[in-house]
Amino acid sequence: MTFEKIYQMADDAKRLCKRKRAGENGTEEIKKKAAKIQNRTTVESDIRQSSQIHPKRVPVFTINPESNPCAITYEQLCGLINYAVLGEVRSSLPSWCQVHNQKELKGVAVIILHGVSQMHFYRYYLQFKHLKKRFRFRFSLPPPSDDFVLRIFGTEKLLPQDKSPVVNGSSAVNGHCLMTENNNCKSSDVDNHPIIIKYGRNKQGLTSFLLTEDELIKNDYPVAGTPHSEGFIQSGCTAKVTNNSPLLGLDCEMCLTTKGNELTRVSVVNADGCCVMDELVKPDNPILNYLTRFSGITKTMLMPVETKLRDVQAKLKKLLPNDAVLVGHSLNNDLKALKMIHSNIIDTSLLYARDFGQRFKLKVLARSVLGKEIQSEGVIGHDASEDARAALELAQYFIKQGPMKVAKLNLENFQTKQPTGDHFTTRPEGRSLTNRLSDSLKANCSEVDRLIDRPPLHCGSLVNTLCAQDQKAVLLGTNKAMKELIHQEAWHKIECKTDKEVVQQAQNEIPFASLSLSHFTSYSEYSVYNLHTKIHEGLLHEKMRQKLSEMCTVYAGPFCKDFCLTSVERTFQNCGSISSISVITETHKPYVRIEYALPESALLAVLTLNGSVVGQFPITVQRPTKESTLDCDHVLKKLENDVTNRAVIYVSGIAQTLTKNRLNKKFSKFGHIEAIIYPGDDIGAKPQDCFIKYGSLESALKAQAAMNGQEVRNQKLNVIRALTPYHLQSWAAQKSYTALNPRTSDPLPFDGHSFEKRKEKLSQCEQELKSIMSTIDRRTGRLFRALPNNTLCMVLLPGTNSAQCSAPGLCLLEIKQDP
Structure with missing residues (x-):
């Protein structure tokens, strides 16, 4: 044997050892690399598919795998618009998505459908023919604040010209005094301020502002064991409160009965300001006075109401987390009306302390601290949800800013020197009001940001940047839609009288603009x-919740009188997660009503269990038949063919031992999986069904054909095309509906x-x-068709956030690319 052969054998042995060590010790690294490669496959496949259709380089929008594919915030939307318009050099890359070949984008077009919400889109789904067909990406948006346009474009709002106020010699916006250091209390005065004496100078967590048991008793709160709390129930919130415990605003309205004040309305808002409970309540005793002037409750309103105090108590106990902190203004009266004992309280009438035990009115605090007008003179009665939200925001402001900053607001000075009545004194004539207010905002903007610890928003910075680069930013809409925006000098404004005129003007102007904002107001004007x-x-x-409930419900039977309900539930559970099951005994033989969590599960039950034998009896499985369900099959067929469901399948009958990774491994052999979404996605839950989104329709159809009916871990899988977009389920589940x-x-x-x-x-x-919805859809479709290729288009249905209802919005997104 020659030396060359010996050396060759030695080298081969070394290489084999290295491979073995890599296989034994580097498994995790290999898995990580494989995961990264798999995640990149989606983007690469999307780009390849786009390249096959368009030979040239084209911009492609994708969602990052680790991001939420169902919902975004207005801040994330703002980041995407900035990046799409300015590019990576002058703007940061969004963390939740990617725009590949951004330099190829011709522009960004934003269309706002004022007053329209996600609920409207699905309620009038059949009317939105163009929107549901052309926009592949849909994201839920949170219920809008008054300044949601500010969050997107960084522009400020302008007050109506006849209400621009002056408070203590300083300009005010929405009633909020734009104070500078000259307006603040002196250092010696701050140290003697009742807030500083009570809480100190430093910021603290929310637990520092909870009322003690002595304070509860002193301020007439219902406390267990006290004489005035007999017959009251406990809220059940017994967990220890921490600085991360949830805050919920609460407010009630009462009327006068033969037994004194009794509850007629209760409202609860969560930490995001969304109303999660708003109930009218019929008192147990005859009503002597509805106190409409204060409560807004009338005889007409309470006539159809059947909800009683005990119903509201049970619902509230179920709603409140174990460590919930209730926030309100003089909340002792509300808890007495509810006949409920709750020990974790922040009372804003005591939080914003005054000398000699005096208290600010909620209306005054809302105006001076939050810049909000509530309990207006021209309106009959208080709005419970509005008052609850105001008290909650006051508490959040106090906790976030700390006692020192609140003391420096000099609220006593605001209280004593503000003009009488609800109208502020206007400035003397001179320069135009718009220019004066604009200059005042520019001078005070940074100071207000510092005072309220708000991230500085550069007013119109995006639009001004475009203007400096001789790029066009077009603003189209009615006078009402556009006058709320100042810093408009950088926009090329086109005022229109109707939505139809907006479309006509947009077709001529938008193709030459780097950024455009079009307002459609026909629905909001109609509703006003x-x-x-x-x-x-x-x-x-x-109605929409009822419609969804009916789409998720099936009736099965008949069964024998001594049938086993548990056995029936086990049989139907293989089609998906069951929300409720009940026996109907009014029929000759018993039937069972099954309501699933998803419409897909109900469809599977009809397809697979109708005519099957359960308990030695053949049964019929059918949908409920009533007026509202006559077009159910037609709607479901349209949903199945929806562009967002094009490559999505629904899988049920998943064994509890089958993990997400193993499920991904079994289904990924048919094509690349972009996402696996479990309905609800609760931590620690063992879901029985899921949605699987593939990169292509071909992969989804292959998976459906191969895996439907297959047994995995001794459990049969059911696979069908998805019917409902996954964020629709989260919208339907949330308690966003409020009373009229x-x-x-x-x-x-x-x-x-x-x-x-x-x-x-x-x-x-x-x-x-x-x-109206059909017309809006048609006009939006016309505007979209007029866009140049490679334009990023966003259609915003902002939703609603008012006393009537709080509903999330919807963002439709697509890059215009004609074949």
Whole structure:
């Protein structure tokens, strides 16, 4: 054997050892690399598919695998717009998505459909023919704040010209005094301020502002064991409160009965300001006075109400987390009306302490601290949800800013020197009001940001940057839509009278603009002047939830009288997660009503279990038949063919021992998987069903054909095409529906003929809304077709956040690319 052969054998042995060590010790690194490669496959496949259609380089939008594919915030939207317009050099890359070949983008077009929400999109799904077909990406948006346009474009709002106020010699916006150091208290005064004496100078967590047991008793709160709390129930919140415990705003309205004040309305808002409970309550005793002037409650409103105090107590106990902290203004009265004991309290009337034990009114605090007008003089009665939200925001402001900053607001000076009544003194004539207010905002903007610890938003920075580079930014809309924006000198403004004119002007202007913002206001204008629309708006939420419930429900039977309900539930559970199951005994033989969490599960039950034998009896599985379900099959077929469901399948019958990674391994052999979404996605839960989104329709169809009916870990899988977008389920599950505002229902008389008349009006309103939504869809489609290729288009349905209802919005996103 020669030396060359010996050396060759030695080298081969070394290489084999290295491979073995890599296989034994580097498994995790190899897995990580494989995961990265797999994640990149989606982007590469999307780019390859786009390249096959368009030979040249084209921009491609993708969602990062680790990001939430269902929802985004306005801040994330702002980051995407900035990056798409300015590029990576002058803007940071969004963390939740990617725009490949960004330099190839011709521009960004944003269309806002004012007043339209995610609920409207799915309620009038069949009317939105163009939007549902052209936009592949849909994201839920949180219910909008008043300044949601500010969050997107970094522009400030302008007050109506006849209400620009002056408070203590300083300009005010929305009633909020733009104070500088000259307006603040002196250092010696701050040290003697009642807030500093009570809480100290430093910031603290929320637990430092909870009322002690002595304070609860002193301020007449219901406390267990005290004489005035007999018959009261405990809230059940017994967990230890920490600085991360949830804050919930609470407010109640009462009326006078033969037994004293009794509850007529209760509202609860969560930490995000969304109303999670708003119930009208019928008192147990005869009503002597509805106290409409304060409560807004009328006899007409309470006539159809069947909810009693015990119902509200049970619902509230179920709603509150174990460590919930209730926030309110003089909350002792509300808890007495609820006949409930809760020990974790932040009372804003005591939090914003004054000398000699005096208290600020909630209205004054909302105006001076938050810049909000509540309990307006021209409105009959208080809005419970509005008051609860104001108290919650006051507490959040106090906790975030700390006692020192609140003391420096000099609220006593605001209280004593503000003009009487609800109207502020206007500035003397001179320069135009818009210019004066604009200059004042520019001078005070940084100071206000520092005072309220708000991230500095450079007013119109994106638009001003485009203007400096001789790039065009077009703003189109009615006068009402555009006058709320200042710093408009950088925009090329085109004022239109109607949405139709907006489309006509946009077709000529947008192709030459780097950024465009188009306002469609036909629905919001229609709803403002139509009283029945306001009532219909509130009813839509309940109708939509009922519609979804019916799409998720099946009836099965008949069964023998001694059948086993547990066995039936086990059989139907293989089709998906069951929300509720009940026995119907009014029929000759018993039937079972099964409501699933998803419409896909109900469809599977009809397809696979109808005619099957359960307990030695053949059964029929069918959907409920009523007026609202007559078009159910048609709607489901349209949902199945929706562009967002194109490559998505639904899988049920998943064994609890089958992990997400193993599920991904079994289904990934048919093509690249972009996401696996479990409905609800609760931590620690063992889901029985999921959605799987593939990179292509071909992969989804292969998976459906191969895996449907296969046994995995002794459990049969059911696989069908997805019907419902996954964020729709989260919207349907949330308790966003609120009661009708008293002010929207009072003007309508309630007599023998009015019920039929109202029903007829609401039916007419429904038809009008269908026509309006269809027209909005058609005009949006025309505008989209007019866009140049490679334009990033966003259609925003911002949602609603008012006393009538709080509903999330929807963002539709697509890059225009004609084949």
